[in-house]
Structures are given as C-alpha cells and as structure tokens.
Amino acid sequence: MRERIAFLGRTHVTRTRVRFGETDAAGIVFYPTFFTWFDLGTHGLMRDAGATRDAEGRPVPMLPIVECGAKFSAPLRSDDPIAIHSRVVEIGKSSMRIEHVVRHREHEVGRGFEVRVMVRRDGRRIIPEPIPESVRVGLAENGIATGDDLA
C-alpha cells in the first residue's frame, strides 16, 4: 500500500522572462534560479487552488519542501521568454509531489520536482498535518484523483 497516490492535477502555467540578474558570468541562467521558478509555479498552483491567502487575505506560508531535483537540457539567456508548467503528480495524506517543466519557445529547457509537506509548528517542532480537502479539490483539474496518470 502506498501512502502517495498518483494524481491528475490541473496545470498552472507561469509565463515570464529570464531576468538579467538571474544570469551569471557564464552568460546563462544561474542554475538555482530554476528552483525559484519552481517555487513560483507552486505558488501559482496554490493560488489557483485557493490555498495562498487565509480568510483575512493574508499570505499563508507555503508548504515546506523536503526534497527536490532538476535536470537541465539547454541554456537560457537574459530576456528569453519562458513558461513554467507546474502540476501536482502525486498526493498523500500530508505530502505532495509537484512536477515543473520549463519551456522556451516550445522547447523544454529543464524540468524538476518538489516534494512538499503540509505542517504546523509547535514551537521548534514541526508536525505533519492532513492536506485540507478544499486544497485537494482546488488542485484537481476535475476534482478527480487517479492512479494511472503518474507523469
């Protein structure tokens, strides 16, 4: 029995341009920037799912990350237009895996993932919390979780 199940989530697409400050002296994007884009994509997804603001409209801290990774296939330069395609591909009781694909003019230039866990803090202790049903529904494209669509 697996804790995480595959999940056909909605895709959030973040369109932006490579900022000059995101490049380095090699003339291309400084690689940690890809994770700032993944984080941006996850925030976009969560905003769509109604999970970034509380009832008073204040920002809710994002789910902490426990694991991530990326592969890079082509360099990007300043001012290049990019699209970050973000989607939840696995979801468990407290955690989810989000997949991100970065495209430049229809070509994939990098992809990666984040594993995030819903938590609350109790002083220095961090305690996993169930992902609220409202977030789960907000993340699903048609409210459907499926076991055979693991991207």
Added chain:
Amino acid sequence: MRERIAFLGRTHVTRTRVRFGETDAAGIVFYPTFFTWFDLGTHGLMRDAGATRDAEGRPVPMLPIVECGAKFSAPLRSDDPIAIHSRVVEIGKSSMRIEHVVRHREHEVGRGFEVRVMVRRDGRRIIPEPIPESVRVGLAENGIATGDDLA
C-alpha cells in the same frame, strides 16, 4: 551649461507579483529586491527602445550603473501585485538617469533612480561611449527631448 539634459522619456510599466523568495524573515520584501525590479524596468525600457539585442538577436550587456538610490514608503508582502513605472528623466552624451516608481494597487510603495553610462571595454579599461542616436530616439516618447520636464 549642463552635460545632462532633462528628457521626457516614454514610460515602461512592468507588471509582476512579489515572489515568495523576494521576502525575508521579517515577512516583507527584502529591500535589495527593489533594485532587481529597477533593473527589470530598465531592461523593459531598453527593449522598447530596441537596445537589448544586437543585429544577430544576442543580448547586449546593459549599460553599467554608477549610482543609484531608493526610498521606501510601505511594506510589500508575497504575492502582492506590483507595477514598476520606469522612465529616463535626464540624458547626457554617455549617461542617463532612470527613475522608477513602484506601485501596489495604485499606491506608491517605493521609488528610486539609477545613473547608467554607455561604455565599451578595452581590456580592463572602461571607456565612455556616446549613447547611439537610435537608442535616444527609442527612449523618447515622441522622439522629443525637453529641458523643462524633469520629473
């Protein structure tokens, strides 16, 4: 006689949102981020003026900066929508002063300036160059430089 003359330039507006990674542990935007936005605004201005790509479509290094400053009037939080209004307000033979105003829902939250100089490099030496007429024309709203509209 002044070297720099006041200049009624076109305004470039960059619309974006505060990224979560641009905040700090105080819960608000980490202040150096404002300068990354000013740089973004200047690149937008230069792109409009046809000055960011060379004839082969490669990015042209931005004009180096020699001076800058900012004042902050209200805090910004993650996900806040912002608009950066950027405009050249003075122009000389080799240098220009760009003014940036950052607004959040029609309220000004910060403003600042950059002084940039057109240069070429000769080994370790940096030599001022005249700003090309094409850039000067591209930056002017109606192709008009005027002496009495210093914002």
Added chain:
Amino acid sequence: MRERIAFLGRTHVTRTRVRFGETDAAGIVFYPTFFTWFDLGTHGLMRDAGATRDAEGRPVPMLPIVECGAKFSAPLRSDDPIAIHSRVVEIGKSSMRIEHVVRHREHEVGRGFEVRVMVRRDGRRIIPEPIPESVRVGLAENGIATGDDLA
C-alpha cells in the same frame, strides 16, 4: 536643532568573496548585490551590538529601511575577495544612518548608505520606537556619541 546627531560608531568589517551567482551576464557583480552586502554589514554591526537575538536566542527582525543609496567605482568579478566596512554615522531617537564601504585588495570599489528606523507593528500600522540605550551603547566604539565626526 537636528533630530539626528553624528555618531562615531564602531566599524564592523565583513570579509567574504564575490559568489559566482552574484555576477551577471556582463561578467561582473549584479549591482543589487551591493545592497545584500550592506544588509550583511548592518547585521554584523547589530550582532556586535547585541541587537540581533532576543533573550531566548531567536533572531530579531532587522530595523526596516526607509532610504538607501550607492555609488560604484570599479567592477568586481567572481571569486574576488572583498571587505565590507560598516559603521553608524548618524543616530537619532528612532533612526540611524549606516555607511558602507566595499574594498577589494585595499581599493574602494563601491560605497553606500542605509537609513533604518526602529519600529514596532500594531497590525498593519508601523510605529517608530526609540532605539534602546543598550543598542546605542553597543554601536558606539567607546560608548561615545560625538557631533563632529560625520563621515
């Protein structure tokens, strides 16, 4: 009568190297990085003054900044060793002006300032607070504030 008085503060020197990720596609330091160094210098100063941790050892949010500026005189490249010299040069009831000089191998490559204000928050409102005497004493080289040493 001036609210701020000149202040001969202790100097905090932060020694570090230019990080590769702090450069941009022009091959030199991306200018907003200088303000991340100024912020680093101010934190060093405050740590020396015993003002960055509360009684339980938790980080205290830094004094918010209301104004800053910088001038740049020479480019820096990845891996260059630098020293950031930081000092309070003016102090008032709630605010202080900190001056930062960045040196590379004994040569000044940039300098700037920050004006910061001690505050407390009351909901969305921000209220100036007197700078505690302990911080004021911690910042002074010999516990002496003087009116004729404005750097």
Added chain:
Amino acid sequence: MRERIAFLGRTHVTRTRVRFGETDAAGIVFYPTFFTWFDLGTHGLMRDAGATRDAEGRPVPMLPIVECGAKFSAPLRSDDPIAIHSRVVEIGKSSMRIEHVVRHREHEVGRGFEVRVMVRRDGRRIIPEPIPESVRVGLAENGIATGDDLA
C-alpha cells in the same frame, strides 16, 4: 563498463552564516538558497584544485550543471552558522558528481548533489571536453581514484 567511476576526492568545507536575505516570509531559509551554497562549495573545491583561474588570473566559467537534487531535514534561520562539506564522489571522462552536506552546529540540515560536465562552446553548440588531468589530480585527496568509496 561504467563511464563514471567512484572517486575519493578531497573535501572542501565552506563556513559561512545564513544571510538575512536568504530567508523568506516563513522565517526560514528559502530553499533554492541551498543550491547557491552547493555552487559555492563547488567553486571552493575547484579553487583548491586550481581550476577557477586561467593562466592570466581571470575567472574560468564553471562547469555547466546537467542535474542536481537535494533533501532537507531541518530548517535554518538567519544568522545560523553553517558549514558546507563538498566532495567529488564520481568522475568520468567529461563529467563529475559532487556531493554537498550542509551542517549547522554538527547537525546535518540538508544534503544534495550536482552533476557537472566539462564543455567548450562552438557558437550555440556545446561540446563535452575531457576533464584535464591537472583538475583530476587537484580534486583527489591523495591523487587516488577508487571504486569502493562512493559516499
């Protein structure tokens, strides 16, 4: 036959503190920062190996990265002292895998890896190059590559 072989490289330790600007509104380190530390560790390793400066003392562009990943086990806060332990753990003809462990007061708080490839550019094309023998020797603790010490 494997292209990459396990390698007992020297360990480079980078000691620094969490910068305030490296935290986010959740009060802890913004996770992409870990990769900026990994990059810093790799540069330290390469500097030790004599591979960051060319014969004229100019910075050599770092080996581009093709893959990376990280796991995070404990949060870090502003001003926390950290040590980044970096080591090449696999080396091939053109590529190497570098492992990074981040410690705070002797406790591991995160770890990750980078896979980097030595290349040269031929216009837009990127061509793998053999890792120079001098770099290979510089990276080895005792000049020894071994097959049974894969960390």
